[in-house]
Amino acid sequence: MPRPSWHLDRRTFLRGTGLALALPWLDAMASETPTANAKPKRFCAFFFGNGVSLTKPTDPTSDWNWFPRTEGADYQFTKSLETLAGHKQDLTIFGQLSHATSRQLVGHNTGDVWLTGADIRLNLNNSISIDQLIAREYGLHTRIPSLVMSSNGGTGMKSRATTISFDQQGRAIPAESNPRSIFERLFEKPAEGDREARERALASGRKRVDFLLADARSLRNRLGHTDQQRLDEFLSSLSEVESRLTRAQTWLGKAMPEVDRSKINLEVSQKGPTDYIRTMMDLIVLAFETDSTRVATYQISSEDGHGICDRFPGILKIGNGKHGGHHGLSHSDPHKDSSWGEYDRYLAEQFAYFLSRLAAIREGETRVLDRTLSMFGSGTSSTHNARNYPIILAGGKDLGLRHGQYIKAREERPLGDLYLTMLHRLDFPIRNFADNTSEFTEIVG
């Protein structure tokens, strides 16, 4: 596709992403696109807000420390993560990681930059999240570039986003929260099943979008500078819609994957958190299994006390509801009260469910789990503290990762180090991402 004249926005893009992200990867990737024929590699990330319960060994609640007490391969799971014990050899727990520029911020801000590492100290311009960087390439080979999901849906407000995915301009990507519509987008034939009608529809869709692009460009000339920047969001959105239509046209000839609807429970709502979160995870598994997409993010709960997901602990009767929502729980006292830890355990149990599902699916001889990088964690440790993120990376043995340890990194090591290593495992030949200063070689080999 020819580059539209307004695509000068690389400037904006660069400003938003800060200095760390140089351009080489854009060019590099164009020439070294992963081939469609290779066995797919995949990425997914699960986020929860508000941090985790941290306790002292002398506390009556000492078992409810999220991080293991000892480092290395011989670590013991505490009660908080015990439900993941069955997957010990398929995962690594990380301590001490954080994004350099957000350490000073109130921890609630970190949800927005968890996957981006952007510096939002001066303004809230975010940058592309790692999943979207991956989806830019992997998405060319699947019907849907990526799944962006959250329990709240939408984008929420800046610095308390209800999505963890941000596009290349650092704009929040609205997350989908309705399992039924996600399922329909993934697997349901469009109402006009017949290919010709679809082709006609796509062609006329193209015409319409082309018209709208021309229309918006003519409007652009008459706007002031700041207004132009806002209109540019319309333009780049339309342009993306256009390229999606083009891609959809190429997908037309290929059959939709056959999925047995009875295997997934779509009759769920956020008012029943366990069923809801598991269905969202099932959707990712189904999408991976059918190679409908290779990239997914799911914000299980957002930062701060916002939205329906804040009520999950209350609905689950954790701590008898005396702490209010998830945010309230994060203000409880983990040194005396295990409620917060119990919710950590609950979340870890959901992640364990996801890993079990991935482990059960095979592609030839390989488990899908071994070709998928699955991240799970938060952007705060204890209350409002944007250091020492709880992070687990699971899967990807077949991509050259070595698991089985609790790695307590040197203090305040940038999370970007881990991201860069993950990107390398996924064949992105780039030198920098987010705030990395080095690579995370400890898990490679």
Next chain:
Amino acid sequence: MQFLWFSFCGVLALCGASLQVLLAAEPIPFSKVAPLLKQHCGKCHGSDVQKPKGDKPKSELRIDKLNPDLIQGQDGEQWQEVLNRLNFGDMPPKEEPQLAAAERDLITGWIVQEKRRAALTKNPAAHFRRLTRREYERTMQDLLGLSIEFSSRLPEDGRSKEGFRNDGDALRMSPLQYEMYLQIADEALAEAIVTGPEPEVHRYHLEAKKRVEVLPKLDDRPGESYEFHGKGKSFTLSDDCQFGKDKDPGTIGVLPPAAPKPFGEAALSRPEFRYGFRIHHPFRRGEMLIRVRAARFDEDPEQPSSRPPQLAVGIGCTNLHGIEIKSVNEPIVVDHVDPQTYEFRARLENFPLPNPGSFRDQNCSILYVWNAAPKSKDKEPNPPKLKIEWMEFESPFLDQWPPESHHRILFPNTAGLAEPDYAREVIQRFATRAFRGPIEKTELDRLMSFWMQARAEADSFEASIRATLSVVLTSSRFLALPASRSSGGNNKERLNDHELAARLSYFLWSSLPDETLRQLAEQSKLHEPQVLAEQTRRMIKDARSWQFIEQFAEQWLELDRLQRVTINKSRYPEFNDQLSTAMKLETLHFFGHVLRNDLSILNFFDADFTLVNETLAQHYGIADVQGSNFREVMLNPSLQRGGVLTQASVLTGLSDGLDGHPIKRGMWLLKNLLDDPPPPPPPNVPQLDRDTDPKLKGLSITQALAVHRESMSCSGCHTKIDPWGIAFEEYGAVGNWRKQNSSQPIAATADFPSGVTVNGMRELKAELLRSRSDDLRRAMLRKVASYALGRSLTLTNVEAMDSLLQDLKKREDRLAALVELVVASEPFQTK
């Protein structure tokens, strides 16, 4: 090296002058701050740092080099760090001479003041902004004449710093969202412009315990009735009634009070007692007409129930797990024993729809009627009962074919125009309304060439029009404001009359200008001050101004907090969704009442009236209020209510679910009513916790706050916040007045830094009225202006609003006058 901070004093003294209008208190000049910084910080953070050669400097932060001009300078973050360290209390270090409290306040006060000014200056005065979800929905509804909730699929809009959801800075666009607009436009136009014959219409009649009957087609209605009996009909209907508990099945058709309540894991809800249909082949689109014949029922007419039953209707869906239902109407009080017929209409698109699937499974639509009279807390021997004789529905309900929405766009071609000329006229009329102003010839030509292509490919004329109008409905000129094109980026350029009409109608109605505004704009009269004021008054009186009332009041007063608090049910068993909704509605109706009845904004501080419905009246202990509608009641002083500070919506939202939260409440008051927000806390500040902090154990919240304030790190801000919150202590987590009930007396006495002591809410309100009325006036002028403009105010805008203070006073502080003043102001009328 000379200290840089002195060289900037001159500049800042000048800036100080414009600050007076911005902040209530006297601005702090940098000349007072600089010597303190030098004296207390200079040793380690200044040029006279003693460092032996090769030694590291004591600190990398050189305060002497920080630029005290936070607007032009680049050192805002470092100043923030200085503020954090001072607030946190770890600077100056313990072994160094400490700052006196007043000195610390001076420095922190100055930084806060300058940061705020810098933030205002940096606000971009951009005008192009996407329509909010609400605006998009209202605009589509008005334009097409369809009452569909078009925005339900769109993601939630972001919020500005001030909490407003119509701020262009927070209104983003994404490819996914654009795709949704494209889809919604197609679906909306398919609904508005029809082709083909009249559809089949389903008309059924239900009497409990009898077979569902098909009703014949009426003479004045299009569409043959659809017979569901018989072979080959992929359709079934059944009744779904419950008149009493299983042991006591109740009298047929008689419904005791019930409310939809959750049951089981799926957390979906249904009313326990109900009269209704299950429809095993759901209708998904169009309007449904529902008719219900109902009366009040007393088993023993000699001993009637003390209160009447209430009729509620809901549409929803069910599956194996449960039932999801949404009310069609507010409950209607049924206080007659002779049966009467009630009619309801509902767009099915706005209600929960079941999964598509075989009609043999449990998936189906439901249509329920129930008795929504509030359930009594005590065992009521004689509860109000509702008797249903029958119910009917008709779906889709059509009063004509093609529907009115069709004729509205494809007006009768009485002039006998040739097809292209007719199309041009249709497109021009539609686009002129959609774009909220005249459409240029070149634009129309472009649309026409699009139409001609579409016409060549389309099966029908109607389809080609749909295709073309869908382009109009997804153009950035439609999806964003202002649609009218300006000649350039001149910030002082006046809006033309069409743009003014749009700004006004989106401000007060969240939608398109109506015919009157359009005509006045067409005649270039709207900008005339008298005409504009008159129109503003007309629009406020119009029912559509509820859009402004609802959104402004909710966002200004942060009423959404109410939904985010998880109330402790064992402490407050009376709290439920119905009460929560009533709480919120009180504040909205109260705001609306002040606006529409020309009342003073000082009523927000204190008032002798409020608006309640039955649910809220029970909560407040006000007798003799029945039904779900809100009405004005005068407040007896013993009720301890009056003004928004004592409204349950606010008090509950500012609680932690168990107890009132004085800091949140104080912050809220400062931020929203006085526009005097304290700075955010430094990072890593733990929450005040009486359970875990040994210093606070066993203390009352007021005592704990006092201890908290003694800590230097907190005192700077909290001596300013806490006093405002302490008086609220008379009210519990659900806004319950608890002074007289409590075994321990409530400590609600607060000392203000000014020396004033205030005991309890009544004295707080008096103090607010005495000393802070001007702050409220300024706060409201600024906030209404910010909402009206759809953006954060610039420093110039703030000054323009503050300058209206005397005019507002002259007009007895009336809220409607405040709106008029904002509309007449330069920021509102310029680009």
